[in-house]
Amino acid sequence: MEAEKRYNYHALKVADNLCIGCTHCMQVCPTEAIRVRSKLAHINGTRCVDCGACVKACPTSAILIEHDDFNHIFKYEYRVALVPAVFIGQFADVYTTNQIYSALYELGFTNVCEVEHSVEILNEFAIEYYQNYQGEKPLISPYCPAIVRLIQGRFPALVENIMQVRPPVELSALYYQKKLLNKGIAPEQIGLFYVSPCAAKIAAVKNPISEQPGLFQGVINMDFLYNRVLRLLKNTTKPVELRNYKSSLTAKGVLWALTNGESDNMPGRTLAIDGIHNVIDFLELLENGEIHDVDFLELRACDHSCAGGILSHANRFLLVERMRKRAKRNADIKQNSDIRDIDKYKEYLTENGKTAEIPQLPMQNLDQDISKAIAKLQRQRKLMCFLPGIDCAACGAPTCSAFARDVVTRKADLSQCVFLQRMMEKHGKLSPEHAFKINEKIWGINRFEKDCYRKGAENENI
Amino acid sequence: MLIKLEYKISGGDFTRAGHASSEVKKNLKQLGVDPLIIRRVVVSMYEAEVNIVAHAYNGHIKVEIESHRIRIVLADKGPGIPDIEMAMREGYTTASQQVREMGFGAGMGLPNIKKNSDILNITSIVNEGTTVEIINNLQ
Numbered sequence: 001m002e003a004e005k006r007y008n009y010h011a012l013k014v015a016d017n018l019c020i021g022c023t024h025c026m027q028v029c030p031t032e033a034i035r036v037r038s039k040l041a042h043i044n045g046t047r048c049v050d051c052g053a054c055v056k057a058c059p060t061s062a063i064l065i066e067h068d069d070f071n072h073i074f075k076y077e078y079r080v081a082l083v084p085a086v087f088i089g090q091f092a093d094v095y096t097t098n099q100i101y102s103a104l105y106e107l108g109f110t111n112v113c114e115v116e117h118s119v120e121i122l123n124e125f126a127i128e129y130y131q132n133y134q135g136e137k138p139l140i141s142p143y144c145p146a147i148v149r150l151i152q153g154r155f156p157a158l159v160e161n162i163m164q165v166r167p168p169v170e171l172s173a174l175y176y177q178k179k180l181l182n183k184g185i186a187p188e189q190i191g192l193f194y195v196s197p198c199a200a201k202i203a204a205v206k207n208p209i210s211e212q213p214g215l216f217q218g219v220i221n222m223d224f225l226y227n228r229v230l231r232l233l234k235n236t237t238k239p240v241e242l243r244n245y246k247s248s249l250t251a252k253g254v255l256w257a258l259t260n261g262e263s264d265n266m267p268g269r270t271l272a273i274d275g276i277h278n279v280i281d282f283l284e285l286l287e288n289g290e291i292h293d294v295d296f297l298e299l300r301a302c303d304h305s306c307a308g309g310i311l312s313h314a315n316r317f318l319l320v321e322r323m324r325k326r327a328k329r330n331a332d333i334k335q336n337s338d339i340r341d342i343d344k345y346k347e348y349l350t351e352n353g354k355t356a357e358i359p360q361l362p363m364q365n366l367d368q369d370i371s372k373a374i375a376k377l378q379r380q381r382k383l384m385c386f387l388p389g390i391d392c393a394a395c396g397a398p399t400c401s402a403f404a405r406d407v408v409t410r411k412a413d414l415s416q417c418v419f420l421q422r423m424m425e426k427h428g429k430l431s432p433e434h435a436f437k438i439n440e441k442i443w444g445i446n447r448f449e450k451d452c453y454r455k456g457a458e459n460e461n462i
Numbered sequence: 463m464l465i466k467l468e469y470k471i472s473g474g475d476f477t478r479a480g481h482a483s484s485e486v487k488k489n490l491k492q493l494g495v496d497p498l499i500i501r502r503v504v505v506s507m508y509e510a511e512v513n514i515v516a517h518a519y520n521g522h523i524k525v526e527i528e529s530h531r532i533r534i535v536l537a538d539k540g541p542g543i544p545d546i547e548m549a550m551r552e553g554y555t556t557a558s559q560q561v562r563e564m565g566f567g568a569g570m571g572l573p574n575i576k577k578n579s580d581i582l583n584i585t586s587i588v589n590e591g592t593t594v595e596i597i598n599n600l601q
């Protein structure tokens with residue numbers, strides 16, 4: 001129960017004033033976490049895995065990703081930005097890494113550290129973990145928090161395959177914290193701020209598997225920071241004052257967040273799968289025992305992995321190309337070279353490299369009591385005889401089967417189905433007025449009146 | 463209370479092999495059955511399902527779920543198994559080269575079913591067919 005409460009944190013919030021109560025988000029959600037009630041989309045925190053599919057699908061950008069107020073950084077004397085390599089990749093080739101870093105300093109950060117700096121140490125640690133691992137293979141990467149959450153809830157038997165290894169962002173944060181502490185700086189003067197490419201990583205940073213939350217003092221959305229930095233870079237009247245920043249990120253670090261970034265660097269037979277639906281299909285096979293002889297799985301929720309994160313603004317194909325070019329430019333940077341300060345902290349990071357045990361958080365059962373669950377499942381199967389299987393979503397649930405589940409778990413009433421309403425009307429069991437009221441309860445009062453300001457209608461945008 | 467599920471299997475259709483086990487898995491997850499028990503049920507059922515596809519002409523699966531146990535009966539029309547004891551041995555297979563090229567035919571199916579079931583009964587009549595009964599306790 002404790003664990004469940006902890007994992008219920010989600011960075012996604014539906015903005016009531018923007019949500020128009022359509023069905024786009026509900027129909028793309030891979031875990032059927034969304035329902036529409038009273039003209040608003042509601043996200044069920046137990047089922048949501050923060051994949052961000054709903055954010056992409058929303059026609060009015062009503063699903064927001066909460067982050068911290070930027071000015072929050074000024075509460076600290078040492079303001080460290082932990083930026084992922086995909087952030088640098090957002091910017092067109094005309095901007096140099098030095099320019100982007102310099103702009104971050106100008107915005108108020110005192111230190112900038114790329115998240116994937118820790119990847120070399122992490123990779124060694126992961127390989128060692130792999131070699132000492134006695135359990136059943138394949139080992140699954142814990143890198144993408146949306147996938148970890150998906151496995152905990154939907155494939156609980158596979159939780160034990162997830163590597164208990166901390167993500168790059170936590171290791172890099174630990175490094176920077178230690179570095180500043182070693183200089184005699186007081187802990188309360190240090191502010192570590194993570195720049196996130198997605199909602200899943202925000203949830204993971206606020207509620208890490210490994211520790212009590214609190215390593216980071218805040219999270220900033222990557223798209224927000226992109227706008228702030230680009231604005232500075234485009235300001236020709238007052239150009240950004242250039243620092244003398246030299247990147248010390250290795251090629252492996254640059255590529256880590258892209259598809260194959262991990263799998264190319266792990267031993268044995270490895271596979272990289274991106275896109276949450278592809279991952280679900282594969283995990284089904286794995287759970288059935290249909291997959292043999294795979295040693296390591298890199299699984300990422302987004303197409304093109306973090307290049308396709310919901311807070312990544314750049315076209316992901318161009319972004320990947322830019323990052324590959326950068327990896328080539330950085331090919332000469334080697335681990336333990338003079339410019340790589342982080343490698344001096346290897347021992348410390350390795351000591352802290354492992355996460356605590358990852359709990360199972362089943363999300364699919366109909367009842368805690370198996371006899372009651374059987375009765376509900378039986379009822380659900382009976383109900384499916386009456387529902388038309390059109391999956392129209394007019395009831396406020398994404399599919400007829402999700403609706404049947406809602407009915408047996410008392411989250412919905414059978415009369416919400418518009419087709420059953422017609423049948424009930426035909427048999428004199430429901431009046432058209434009552435049916436209309438039921439529909440208004442789901443989709444909003446006066447929702448079905450003429451409205452020429454609607455999206456796509458005559459007066460749209462006026 | 464009892465939940466009954468039924469599936470038809472066609473011999474030779476490897477593209478659909480595993481479908482029935484996936485469906486049973488979905489149901490067990492909704493019942494909140496221990497994930498490790500679900501794994502046993504699904505792995506054993508999958509192997510038996512594939513055996514019908516690989517070795518028999520067609521088959522019929524009946525599943526009964528009760529709060530304390532799940533019983534799966536897979537009955538097929540096919541060549542039957544002349545020596546069940548021999549067939550149960552690890553590595554024993556009569557799979558054709560063609561089947562082996564598809565990644566089946568290691569002779570590990572029946573031993574795997576044995577390993578992943580609480581009760582296993584196999585009856586077979588040569589040139590008629592085979593019936594495999596798999597029972598797993600759910601609690």
Ligand SMILES: Nc1ncnc2c1ncn2[C@@H]1O[C@H](COP(=O)(O)OP(=O)(O)OP(=O)(O)O)[C@@H](O)[C@H]1O
Binds near residue numbers: 514538550568592
């Ligand atoms: N339903 C069946 N009908 C006829 N023969 C069967 C049936 N099930 C198993 N057999 C026989 O038993 C042998 C062993 O079965 P088993 O499942 O252990 O291995 P396999 O199917 O050959 O290979 P694998 O299951 O490892 O892919 C088969 O090769 C086949 O001769």
Ligand code: SF4
Binds near residue numbers: 012028032051054055
């Ligand atoms: S973030 Fe993903 S899982 Fe969560 S509600 Fe949106 S689509 Fe569903």
Ligand code: SF4
Binds near residue numbers: 143201300302306
């Ligand atoms: S693939 Fe990357 S960006 Fe997408 S959800 Fe996973 S961690 Fe976030």
Ligand SMILES: [Mg+2]
Binds near residue numbers: 509513
């Ligand atoms: Mg077999």
